[in-house]
Amino acid sequence: MTAVFLLGMGGCFxxxxxxxxxxxxxxxxxxxxxxxxxxxxxxxxxxxxMSGIPRSAVHFAFSDPPSGDGRLSGSGTWEPAHDGDKVDDITLYIAAGGSFTDTQVGSLGVAEGGQDPVLYFSTDIDKWYGFEIRKTRT
Structure with missing residues (x-):
């Protein structure tokens, strides 16, 4: 069974x-x-x-959330939604395993695309912000 969930609501813009x-x-x-x-x-x-995603930052739309209030981990595949070379959303297809008992679908949005890009776990299609993650410079 595939369920859809949305992650976010940590920091916001x-x-x-x-x-x-x-x-x-x-x-x-x-x-x-x-x-x-x-x-x-x-x-x-x-x-x-992914690992260490705050459980409190997760809203599950169609499945029961994992028990507890700790942090979530998981893995899978990602796919960008783009217009040419520019991306505004990234879909996460999370495989069962880690903190997830079922296959899940999540989304990352682009909050800042400049020199220091910021992505966020989206929580609501009517809002474009959520729990922020920043790219680590190497």
């Missing part, structure tokens, strides 16, 4: 009034980190791993 620019597709792969040790690794081959 309450002061922003419009959705920011997109990010170049070539800049997505890499390690992204957030508050409290949250980490998402988006690999160039379309695979990803």
């Amino acid at each position: 309450a002061a922003l009034t419009e959705r920011p620019e997109k990010i170049e597709r070539t800049r997505i792969a890499g390690t992204w980190t957030g508050d409290g040790g949250a980490r998402v690794v988006l690999r160039a081959d379309g695979r990803f791993e």
Whole structure:
């Protein structure tokens, strides 16, 4: 069974009034980190791993959430939604395993696409912000 969930609501960009620019597709792969040790690794081959995502930042739409209030981990594949070379959303296809008993689908949006890009776990299609992760410079 496939269930859909949305992650987010950690930090937010309450002061922003419009959705920011997109990010170049070539800049997505890499390690992204957030508050409290949250980490998402988006690999160039379309695979990803995530760990330390706050349980309190997750809203599950069609399935029961994992028990407890700790942190979530998982892995799977990712796919960008793009217009040419620019990406505004990334779909996460999370495989069963880690903190997830069923296959899940999540989404990362682009909050900032400039020099220091920021992604966020989206929580509501009517809002374009959520729990933030920033790309780690190498």
